[in-house]
Amino acid sequence: MTIPFNNPDRPNSYIGKTVPRPNAAKLVQGRGRYVDDIVLPRMLHVAFSRSTVAHAKIGTIDLEEAKAVKGVVRIFTGADLAEVCSPWVAVLAHLKGLKSPPQHPLAVDRACWVGEPVVAVVATTRAAAEEAASMVIVDFEELPAVTDTMTALDKDAPVIHPDLGDNLAFRRLHEAGDVDAAFETAHKVVSASFRTARHTGVTLEPRSILVDWNPAEGQMTAYHATQAPHMMQTVFAKHLDIPESRVRVICGDVGGSYGIKVHVYPDEVATAAMAKVMGRPIKFIADRLESYTTDIHARDHEIEAKIAVDADGKILAMDVDDWTGIGPYSVYPRTSAIEGNQVVNLCGGPYDFANYRAQTSVVFQNKTPTCQYRAVGHPIAVAITEGLVDMAAAAIGMDPVEIRRRNMYADDAYPATSPANMKFESLSHHASMDKLTEMMDYDALRADQTEARKQGKYRGIGIASFIELTNPSPFMYGIGGARISAQDGCTVRMDPDGSVVALSGVTEQGQGTEAMLSQVVAEGVGVDPSNVRVITGDTQVTPYGGGTWASRGAGIGGEAALQAARALRASILEVAAAMLQADAGRLDIRDGQVVDMDSGEERMPLAELGRIVYFRGDTLPKDLPRELVQTRHFITMEYPFAFTNGVQASYLEVDTDTGVVTLLKHWCVEDCGRVINPQLVDEQIRGGIVQGLGGALYEEIHYDEDGQLLNGSMADYLVPMAAEMPDMQVGHVETPTKESELGAKGAGEAGTAGAPAAVMNAINDALRPLGAQVTEMPFTPERILRALGKLQD
Amino acid sequence: MTEMFRDKVDVSLTVNGEPVEARVPAGQHMIDFLRLELGLTGAHASCEHGVCGACTIRVDDDAVRGCLMLAAQADGTEVWTIEGLTDTNAIRDLQEAFVVRNALQCGFCTPGMLVAAEELLSKGGTPSRAEIREHLSGNYCRCTGYEAIIDAVESVAQGRAGKGKA
Structure with missing residues (x-):
């Protein structure tokens, strides 16, 4: 029996409704339990002495003063930990040519970025550990540093890892059609340089881990703020030589992730290694400077790109040359080539055109390693594509909405394969654009813009269509050899009182995973969501799964939960049918009661069925199955990824005297397939948009030419604050994926994907009458004044 | 240790309506005192230099950064954290x-x-x-x-x- 989702009056219709998050009440009461809230008996604290230079040979290490600090228990160097922890190499077989050197939990011979951990001090208090770490004296024999991306491959540039031959980590060229011929014969060619700044996630909870090793049981327990507990279980097991069954990763409340907490960090592995050596629990909580110098960075791209259009505005070709610097190591195990690879995969995404060339060059440098951060590659690809489309529209005098309508894949054109070879099951660009222009009242907004300009105000409207990659299959990591699960599982059981427990391999990072799962399981079984207790984030009890990344929680984890719930429902009804001497096919479960399907007449509460099964099983037929625990797994098979689509719009005002941008309003229409919980989806979109707005207007990690990070504090690295952010209107088109019964695709990254391009286009729309254009993010007052010619060095 | 340079300070205050007396390290921040000594983990340390507000608590009717205040400064104050504001339904x-x-x-x-x-x-x-x-x-x-x-x-x-x- 399939669920008639289109009938809102169906029984147990929890999927598609806003129901409260079961874990929100504890968080507003301060009863969350984050890693730093946990205290274990005999617990120690670790602080790290880190490299103060971008590139150096590690000379003598003087620990005498540090050892003398009261409370210090033990100090570890890179050589110490190399004996107990095997190094890792972050490459993937399907990213051909990707290379990276072995990386250790603490630097052994060389330090390669400012912030790389070199010495670990374990003490009875964090204060003592920090004090002693500051007294570690390392003789850094400085080596020349590579900091600039664009010159990293020059012949005279120092090679960071001589064994690798050069500083090229990865390069991929993709070509479809006859790009050169299309450009030669085009009506109009527009080219531009784009720059996206180096960002980091700025999770309010810093990276946190507490690891306990029980030598008597040979058991490791890691309380870890992570998105992927099973992946970390596998990593700890492999590199610390423990069977996976003896590594338990517990992921309780996590204070923000956004991709930052899905990677393997040397200091976290070091903490686990030291706990194993010492047989005592050790806690590591990054401080804010450590967050800036060691949380992964992202989005540091420089791009030259051009677009060719005909006189009707049809896109004939795109050519993109993308460069990014990823720091000295590819990050384990997802690698640091994915972001550039995504730029190649995603440019031109919404548009039906034939001739496409894109190359990404991924180089090593002596800065903090970069890796996947919310909307991996999307904000870059969308900025390139949508920036060029707007410039082309302006060049031929066409309205930005009209040029998009002329080029977007028709809503009935699916399945389709893009010139980047991305396979689209079913998208809704035109329906989304129609909804957006209606929501924002595009024509009225244009009139307002004209009116404002008469008063000397420079307002702009920016549109950005986009695609978003969600629900990844093993094509993302698994086929490259990474032990990262694309499959996910859920176990659903009925307890004796008729209440239900669901254990899922996807994790809660605040996005509402547990609410989503409670709704899906409630509908699948036939109980109220408040009667579903959801357990996530414990590798010892939940089915093995990938966790939370690439917007997969609802689409993959949700489907596994639905299938497990339906299986439990079938088991319950099989028992009920025997007890009631009825046909199981004529029974249903509604609001915790077994009922007659046709009449809705109540036949038996689940609590009574539970009582009989668990305590009076002797009264049931001997051969009757009574399995009130069911586990199901789900993996996508037909498409490598479930692409979603959407379109955003920004309305803003630029003060041409100060260069300050004021965001007036923002709109987003997106299509994540089946919406399970409208409120949670909308808030994912809004939160994502604001992270994108941060990238557009404020966020930029600065380094000097020696590789020193210059703005490692929240006072210096700006993120969006309440006063500057606009209200956001969110709308949906629903095109469920047919890969699953649930039909859900991901929604976590759409906001971040499109917002920067929408803002860029809006600023340039505002500045166009003045002949100014900006393409280098963030669009600071300084950059806008320079574009206006009002600021010159 | 002279009175002027002592590294431990005696404080007497009320926290969530209950009297608290403690001898605190002179350099201990209020947020650490609440979290580590009193087990009040509702307020969080995040930026640790007064920017982000995750450690905000109420001290004598003002919203105060727990990471910018020393525990030693809390002597004689009335402090409320999320736990107390919850318990009193405030x-x-x-x-x-x-x-x-x-x-x-x-x-x-x-x-x-x-x-x-x-x-x-x-x-x-x-x-x-x-x-x-x-x-x-x-x-x-x-x-x-x-x-x-x-x-x-x-x-x-x-x-x-x-x-x-x-």
Whole structure:
């Protein structure tokens, strides 16, 4: 029996409704339990002495003063930990040519970025550990540093890892059609340089881990703020030589992730290694400077790109040359080539055109390693594509909405394969654009813009269509050899009182995973969501799964939960049918009661069925199955990824005297397939948009030419604050994926994907009458004044 | 150790309505005292230099950064944290509004955000959305994009104003 989702009056219709998050009440009461809230008996604290230079040979290490600090228990160097922890190499077989050197939990011979951990001090208090770490004296024999991306491959540039031959980590060229011929014969060619700044996630909870090793049981327990507990279980097991069954990763409340907490960090592995050596629990909580110098960075791209259009505005070709610097190591195990690879995969995404060339060059440098951060590659690809489309529209005098309508894949054109070879099951660009222009009242907004300009105000409207990659299959990591699960599982059981427990391999990072799962399981079984207790984030009890990344929680984890719930429902009804001497096919479960399907007449509460099964099983037929625990797994098979689509719009005002941008309003229409919980989806979109707005207007990690990070504090690295952010209107088109019964695709990254391009286009729309254009993010007052010619060095 | 240079300081204060006497390290921050010594883990340390507001607590009716105040400065003060404000139902309407509006995601900023919001609401009246945004500008939220928080605070302000008239 399939669920008639289109009938809102169906029984147990929890999927598609806003129901409260079961874990929100504890968080507003301060009863969350984050890693730093946990205290274990005999617990120690670790602080790290880190490299103060971008590139150096590690000379003598003087620990005498540090050892003398009261409370210090033990100090570890890179050589110490190399004996107990095997190094890792972050490459993937399907990213051909990707290379990276072995990386250790603490630097052994060389330090390669400012912030790389070199010495670990374990003490009875964090204060003592920090004090002693500051007294570690390392003789850094400085080596020349590579900091600039664009010159990293020059012949005279120092090679960071001589064994690798050069500083090229990865390069991929993709070509479809006859790009050169299309450009030669085009009506109009527009080219531009784009720059996206180096960002980091700025999770309010810093990276946190507490690891306990029980030598008597040979058991490791890691309380870890992570998105992927099973992946970390596998990593700890492999590199610390423990069977996976003896590594338990517990992921309780996590204070923000956004991709930052899905990677393997040397200091976290070091903490686990030291706990194993010492047989005592050790806690590591990054401080804010450590967050800036060691949380992964992202989005540091420089791009030259051009677009060719005909006189009707049809896109004939795109050519993109993308460069990014990823720091000295590819990050384990997802690698640091994915972001550039995504730029190649995603440019031109919404548009039906034939001739496409894109190359990404991924180089090593002596800065903090970069890796996947919310909307991996999307904000870059969308900025390139949508920036060029707007410039082309302006060049031929066409309205930005009209040029998009002329080029977007028709809503009935699916399945389709893009010139980047991305396979689209079913998208809704035109329906989304129609909804957006209606929501924002595009024509009225244009009139307002004209009116404002008469008063000397420079307002702009920016549109950005986009695609978003969600629900990844093993094509993302698994086929490259990474032990990262694309499959996910859920176990659903009925307890004796008729209440239900669901254990899922996807994790809660605040996005509402547990609410989503409670709704899906409630509908699948036939109980109220408040009667579903959801357990996530414990590798010892939940089915093995990938966790939370690439917007997969609802689409993959949700489907596994639905299938497990339906299986439990079938088991319950099989028992009920025997007890009631009825046909199981004529029974249903509604609001915790077994009922007659046709009449809705109540036949038996689940609590009574539970009582009989668990305590009076002797009264049931001997051969009757009574399995009130069911586990199901789900993996996508037909498409490598479930692409979603959407379109955003920004309305803003630029003060041409100060260069300050004021965001007036923002709109987003997106299509994540089946919406399970409208409120949670909308808030994912809004939160994502604001992270994108941060990238557009404020966020930029600065380094000097020696590789020193210059703005490692929240006072210096700006993120969006309440006063500057606009209200956001969110709308949906629903095109469920047919890969699953649930039909859900991901929604976590759409906001971040499109917002920067929408803002860029809006600023340039505002500045166009003045002949100014900006393409280098963030669009600071300084950059806008320079574009206006009002600021010159 | 002379009186002037002692590295431990005796403090006597009330925390969530209960008397607390302690000898604290002179350099210990208030947020660490609350979290480590009193087990009040509701307020969080995040930026540790007064920017993000995750450690916001109430000290003598003011919203204060727990990471910028020393425990030694708390002598004689009346301190309220999210735990006490919860137990006394002092901000129950605000907490319920946050849950209903989903004005929190990861929840790490939320206890500080609630204390800061209550500081504004306790002044009475119905602040505009711009005033709410301005007042909460010292409290970072990286998850929600703020709009839901503004909605929740606005609804509580309107609700309390309505009750006042009734």
